[in-house]
Each structure stands twice: as C-alpha cells, then as structure tokens.
Amino acid sequence: MIILGIETSCDDTSIAILKIENRKLKILSNVVSSQVKLHAQYGGVYPFLAKREHQKNLPLVFNKALKKAGFKISNSQSPNYKNKIDLIAVTFGPGLEPCLWQGINFAKELAEKLNLKIVPVNHLEAHIFANWLSSLGKNFNFQSSIFKKNILPAICLIVSGGHTQLVLMKDIGKYKILGETRDDAAGECLDKTARILGLGYPGGPIIAKKAKEVKNKKLKIEIVLPRPMIHHQNYDFSFSGLKTAVLYNFKSHSLKERKSKEYILAMAKEIQQAIIDVLIAKTLRATKEYKVKSIILGGGVSANEELRKQFQLKIKNLKPKINFLAPKKEFCTDNAAMTALTSYFHQKEAKTPKKVEVNANLRL
Numbered sequence: 001m002i003i004l005g006i007e008t009s010c011d012d013t014s015i016a017i018l019k020i021e022n023r024k025l026k027i028l029s030n031v032v033s034s035q036v037k038l039h040a041q042y043g044g045v046y047p048f049l050a051k052r053e054h055q056k057n058l059p060l061v062f063n064k065a066l067k068k069a070g071f072k073i074s075n076s077q078s079p080n081y082k083n084k085i086d087l088i089a090v091t092f093g094p095g096l097e098p099c100l101w102q103g104i105n106f107a108k109e110l111a112e113k114l115n116l117k118i119v120p121v122n123h124l125e126a127h128i129f130a131n132w133l134s135s136l137g138k139n140f141n142f143q144s145s146i147f148k149k150n151i152l153p154a155i156c157l158i159v160s161g162g163h164t165q166l167v168l169m170k171d172i173g174k175y176k177i178l179g180e181t182r183d184d185a186a187g188e189c190l191d192k193t194a195r196i197l198g199l200g201y202p203g204g205p206i207i208a209k210k211a212k213e214v215k216n217k218k219l220k221i222e223i224v225l226p227r228p229m230i231h232h233q234n235y236d237f238s239f240s241g242l243k244t245a246v247l248y249n250f251k252s253h254s255l256k257e258r259k260s261k262e263y264i265l266a267m268a269k270e271i272q273q274a275i276i277d278v279l280i281a282k283t284l285r286a287t288k289e290y291k292v293k294s295i296i297l298g299g300g301v302s303a304n305e306e307l308r309k310q311f312q313l314k315i316k317n318l319k320p321k322i323n324f325l326a327p328k329k330e331f332c333t334d335n336a337a338m339t340a341l342t343s344y345f346h347q348k349e350a351k352t353p354k355k356v357e358v359n360a361n362l363r364l
Contacts, residue, residue, distance in 0.1 A: 002028075003087045003339025004065075004110075006058075008103030009095030009123045010162065013057040015065040016336035019084075020344055027133065029068035030337040032336045033057045040201045043059040044191060051098035058106045065336075079171060081116055087350065089336075089343030092120035093362030094162070108199075108353040115349040117350035119343035120138040124163060124364050125175070128156050129345075130327040130338040132229030143246055143252050152293045155284050160299030161187030161202070162337055164279075166235045167364055169296065172345050174316045178286055179235025187276050188300045189239035193246045193271050197264055208304055210268035223249060225274045230281050237282070242274055287322055294323035303332035323348075 001019065007014040015028040035053050039045045070167075071081040090107035093100060111118050148171070156167040156175075164181040184192065187204055196205025199210070228241045245265065250258055257263055283295060295315065301307065308326050317320045333339060 001085055001086045001090055001344070003340040003343055004085050004123075005336035005343065006088070006090040006103045006107050007060070007123075007126075007334055007336040007339045008054045008099045008106075009091045009093075010099060010334060011039055011053075012052045012333070012334040013054050013061050014334060014336035014339075015058070015061045015070075016064055016067040016244040016340050018337060018340040019343075025133075025341070027337055028070065029065040030335055031065045032333075032335050033061050036202060040284065043195050043201050045096070047098045047267050050096060051102055052350065054099055054102035057231065062106075062110075063161050067363075072351045075303065080085055085114060085116065087119060087343060087347065088114075088116050089119045089121050089340045090356070091126065091339050092356060095123055095360060097358055097360040098176045100135075100360060103349075104356055104358055108356060111353045115259045118353055118356050119346050119350045120356050121339045121346070122362055122364060123339075123344045124158055124165070124167075124298075124362075125173075126253045126338040126342040127158050127327075128159070128167075128169065128296055129342045130298055131296055132332040132336075133331045134239065134328045136220040149295045151325075152339060154292065154294035154296050154323075154325075155283055155286045155292050156298060156301070157187045157279060158298045159279060159301040160295035161191060161204075161301075162186060164237045164239070165364075167281060168286070168292070177364060178290075179237065179282065181239065183240040183313055184243060185237050185238055186237070187281065187299070189243050189275065190271070190301070192243045193267075196243075196247055196250055197258075197267060198266075199264070204301055204304065207268045208273055208306065210265055211272045214265050214269045216298045217265070219266045221262050223270045225249070225275050225279075225300060227277050231276045235282050235286055237278065238279075239275065247269060272304070272306060276310055279307065280311060283311075284314060292322070293320075294325060295327040297324075298332075300333045304325055324326050 003018045013033040015026040019026040088107050088111050090103050154169045156169050158165045161244045164185040166178040168176040191203035194206050201208045225245050228238045
C-alpha cells in the first residue's frame with residue numbers, strides 16, 4: 001500500500017509518501033517547507049499569511065515529494081503515479097482553520113483526480129504515531145498482542161507551540177485526555193519569553209541553545225521562577241503565569257543588566273527548567289496513578305534534549321520499569337509522514353472528498 005499524506009495545520013507545508021508492505025514501513029519521501037523565516041519577523045504565526053504560503057507551496061512540495069519517491073512528473077492526463085497511490089491522508093484538525101483548508105482542498109482536488117478516498121487525520125494522534133516513523137523496515141504491527149502487552153496502556157505527553165496535553169492511551173483510537181493547558185501551551189510560553197528577552201522566534205530552540213551554554217559555567221546571577229500548577233492535584237497545565245514572572249523579572253533589571261549575556265543565559269536556563277519540572281512531575285504522577293507501561297512523547301517541544309534526558313533519568317530506577325518513547329527529532333515537528341502513517345490505522349474511516357471538512361478545534 002502506498003499512502004500520500006498532506007499536512008498544513010500551522011506554518012509547515014508538508015507532503016509525504018509512505019509505502020507499507022507486509023507490515024514493514026518505508027518512507028519514500030517526506031518533504032517539509034517551513035515558513036519560520038517568514039513569520040520570525042512578526043514573532044509568531046499569522047494565519048492568513050501562512051494560508052497564502054501553503055497555497056503557493058503545496059504544488060511545489062507535491063512535485064518534489066513525487067520526484068523523491070521516484071514517480072515521474074508529467075503534464076499528461078495520466079501521470080505515472082495515478083495508479084500507484086492507494087490512499088490520501090490529510091490533517092483536518094486541530095490547527096489554524098485557514099491553513100487546514102488549504103491542505104484539505106488540495107487533498108480533495110487530488111483525490112477526485114485519482115479517484116481515491118481521503119482519510120482525515122487528527123493532528124494530535126499523528127504526533128503520537130510519529131514515534132514509529134523510525135521503525136523503517138521493521139515489523140510494526142500495532143494490532144499485535146506483543147505491542148499491547150509491552151507498550152499499552154501508555155501516558156502520552158503531547159507538547160508543542162499550540163498544545164500541552166496529558167493523554168491516557170488505552171488502545172489505537174481509544175484516548176482519554178487527563179489534563180491540558182488552561183492558557184499558554186509550553187511551546188507558546190517559550191516563544192513569548194524568548195520575545196521578551198529579545199532572542200527571536202521560534203523561542204524553543206533558541207532558549208534550549210542558551211540554556212545549554214550554562215552547562216559548565218557558574219553564573220553570578222541566580223533566577224528563580226515559579227513552577228505553575230506543579231503541586232495541583234490534577235493534570236492541567238498553565239504557563240501564562242511563568243511568562244508574566246519572566247516579564248516582571250526582566251523589567252526589574254536595568255537595561256544594561258538585562259542585556260548582559262549572563263542574565264540571558266541564567267533566564268534561559270531557568271525558563272527551560274521550570275517548564276521541564278512541571279511536564280515531568282505531572283507525567284510521572286499520571287504514570288503511577290494509571291499504572292501504565294509507557295511514556296510516549298510527541299510534538300515540537302519533545303525534541304528538547306534536556307527534557308528527554310531528564311525524563312530518562314527520572315524513570316531509570318522506577319519499578320515496575322517504564323518504557324520511554326520519543327520521536328526522532330526530524331519527526332517531532334509537523335510533518336506529513338506522521339499523517340500518512342496514522343491514516344494506515346484508520347483506513348475504515350476513509351471518506352469521499354465531499355465529506356471531508358475542517359475541525360480546527362478537534363480533540364482526541
């Protein structure tokens with residue numbers, strides 16, 4: 001089976017082509033066109049600007065994905081990929097509505113041309129399944145008793161610019177949201193605090209880089225920030241208070257002090273650690289309460305090296321042993337390969353093009 005996936009939920013235009021045969025996975029292509037440089041000048045994503053870029057980029061990314069997958073691009077009525085693609089998958093939510101529509105409209109046009117059905121994919125679920133994109137050439141039968149016995153149930157931490165959720169995964173398609181952000185998501189908080197410090201956009205990678213510089217340094221400045229809701233007896237998150245604490249601390253220092261390298265490094269380290277502490281504390285408490293076998297990370301923030309490292313240290317000596325799964329970094333951010341893979345397990349939900357609609361506020 002060959003699946004073509006389309007992803008336009010935010011500011012990444014992506015098309016991927018996957019081949020799944022005898023339960024073995026091969027990524028024929030996974031092309032991502034990022035709009036980061038475009039939106040960096042505004043300090044965040046502008047939906048209608050992103051929509052325009054998707055509209056411009058989709059045909060280009062599509063042709064590049066076909067070429068990488070080994071299909072010939074033809075202007076004729078019957079290009080050689082016409083009878084080789086078996087299924088089209090597209091992200092239909094959650095995300096920015098103008099952006100989602102670009103991907104869906106492109107999928108509809110292609111599906112009608114190729115006489116295929118479309119599998120609408122939940123973007124959050126796709127972030128979970130991104131963990132298995134590294135199973136190239138390996139047997140990854142999710143329906144097998146081995147998978148269920150060794151991996152499930154699991155606590156999934158989906159953490160990105162738009163989402164921070166703790167989800168109990170009982171089976172494929174069987175999820176229970178235990179908690180989510182009440183305001184800013186973790187990635188959004190990183191973006192906003194980086195903007196306060198004048199570090200640019202996106203904030204996550206920049207703050208991680210600055211925090212890493214502190215590793216073997218002794219700083220004269222010590223900054224202590226709050227860990228919002230870390231002791232609350234629920235699994236919800238709130239990072240707007242952390243952003244406000246950063247702003248107040250920043251304003252309490254002189255212009256010279258807050259522009260100093262030492263202040264920036266100390267603040268970056270503490271921002272990152274405050275977020276990590278909250279994420280790990282809530283996740284570990286959920287693993288104990290629900291007696292799960294695995295912790296599964298997903299989303300752009302899951303690429304953070306320090307977050308992964310500290311998770312692994314915390315669970316190292318837990319009994320019973322907890323599996324820890326995190327996607328390869330290239331699959332943490334939005335990509336169509338994870339969309340295509342997720343659709344493989346929802347083939348029965350395939351729809352005719354006319355029935356596919358956007359659900360910008362979709363939940364698991």
